[in-house]
Amino acid sequence: THFGFETVAEGLKASRVGAVFSSVASNYDTMNDLMSLGIHRLWKDHFVRSLDPGVRHPATNPPQGQRILDIAGGTGDIAFRMLDHSTNINHDRQTSVLVSDINPDMLGEGKKRFAASPYHGTGRVDFLEANAENLDKVADSSIDLYTVAFGIRNFTHKDKALREAYRVLKPGGVFACLEFTPQLANPVLNALYKRWSFGAIPLIGQIVAADRDSYQYLVESIERFPSQYEFASMIRDAGFLIPGRTDADSENLEGGWEDLSMGIAAIHKGVKP
Ligand code: SAM
8 A cells, every 4th residue: 555655755754864874884084085175074063052051150059060961972072062062162061962773882972972971970061872852851841942954855754853842842933953054055166066076975975984885875865855944834833933034024034034144055044932
């Protein structure tokens, strides 16, 4: 049946994603630098700065920080930046991050990095192996900031993950996503970019990691991700308010996101009312 087919296809998809990330886990960080020419670091820095994690002037005594949930947190790139920003910019040593990922191998790389970092033993970072579509280990309305960087395009049911984000966030809490976009607005740049991504990335994967197929999958998953407008609509449909958009704009979400590097990646945010 139609439904039977869909179930099989989705099941295959989830296991395929698992195999890809188990296979790339050990050289994931190096490959990220090679494939994006190091630019992913600038995007992540900008993403975290724009969220300004941490509480500068806590209203409570003892001071209370934020509880951040970094979904698809992988090797911990976003979590490290969150804690560094909170500590060094906002002088907040309470804010903590729960790093969650479906893949134990990616999470294992993150655990290794944190064990060798100044955050080890501070109680400011913990780990949860979970599918973003079902966060039943995370209580309702318990999270101040939910982040997902280069993760959501791999989720089988993105709408389910958005509903879970909404459930776990406190009212006033923020959903923030950094993700590639399927297409650049400028057609000439888009053609050049597609030649780079479809030509060079699987080749780099083959030469450096002896794994062409996984990197081919990663490129294809970017192509299948919704446009910025469609994704903003999905965030709104999950119940979030889109910053900068009033109720009157809710049928026109144009510009309700931030494009990075001519639109190769974008930041989307939503606030739980
Ligand atoms: N956020 C990290 C970063 O920016 O470097 C890692 C991004 S990596 C490209 C994507 C991550 O999404 C992988 O670690 C993968 O295991 C995870 N992932 C894929 N599907 C998932 C799901 N359904 N739930 C949670 N994590 C998932």
